[in-house]
Amino acid sequence: MPIVVTVHPLIEAAGRHGELPSWSCLSGPRREHAERVTALIGEWNLALAVPEAEQIRRRAAGMLHDALKDVPPDDLRRLVPGEWPDALLHAPAAALQLREEGIKDEELLLAIQYHSVGHPEFGALGEQLYMADYLDPGRDFGAEGREALRARMPDAHDEVLVSVARGRITARLEADAPVLEASIQFWNRIIDA
Numbered sequence: 232m233p234i235v236v237t238v239h240p241l242i243e244a245a246g247r248h249g250e251l252p253s254w255s256c257l258s259g260p261r262r263e264h265a266e267r268v269t270a271l272i273g274e275w276n277l278a279l280a281v282p283e284a285e286q287i288r289r290r291a292a293g294m295l296h297d298a299l300k301d302v303p304p305d306d307l308r309r310l311v312p313g314e315w316p317d318a319l320l321h322a323p324a325a326a327l328q329l330r331e332e333g334i335k336d337e338e339l340l341l342a343i344q345y346h347s348v349g350h351p352e353f354g355a356l357g358e359q360l361y362m363a364d365y366l367d368p369g370r371d372f373g374a375e376g377r378e379a380l381r382a383r384m385p386d387a388h389d390e391v392l393v394s395v396a397r398g399r400i401t402a403r404l405e406a407d408a409p410v411l412e413a414s415i416q417f418w419n420r421i422i423d424a
């Protein structure tokens with residue numbers, strides 16, 4: 232008997248058609264950000280000749296990562312256990328909501344939960360989402376440096392990943408903002424690589 236792997240319809244809709252679930256809450260510009268992140272991930276995986284089902288799964292992570300970005304932090308805090316700074320709450324909240332919807336893809340859920348901070352257990356999907364979210368050409372900081380990093384993808388994945396992590400973590404330090412334990416462990420893992 233052949234093994235039939237069924238893809239969750241929500242992943243199929245997001246990854247193949249760029250559709251968001253009904254419960255998503257993100258404004259027009261933020262949806263456009265999600266679409267650009269998805270396009271970057273799509274570009275990289277096409278260049279890498281990743282199998283189509285995996286391309287859809289990775290694009291779905293791009294489309295869904297900010298699905299709850301516009302929910303007020305106080306509402307998100309009621310849903311999310313543990314200590315998360317306000318600005319980061321939407322990420323674990325989206326992962327929780329996707330789990331509620333029956334998605335059991337732990338790698339995808341981890342990628343979404345830690346998409347802006349990094350996690351030592353990230354695989355290719357988590358690393359790509361972490362980079363694409365930062366390298367979105369629509370963001371208004373460090374345009375030149377980020378353009379140069381985009382131009383090196385997907386071939387220079389490991390070096391670009393270190394540059395993106397350095398940029399993300401440095402920004403937290405310069406803002407006197409907390410750096411999560413997971414970010415530090417992620418950093419230590421990737422500079423060891």
Ligand SMILES: [Fe+2]
Binds near residue numbers: 264268296364
């Ligand atoms: Fe994002």
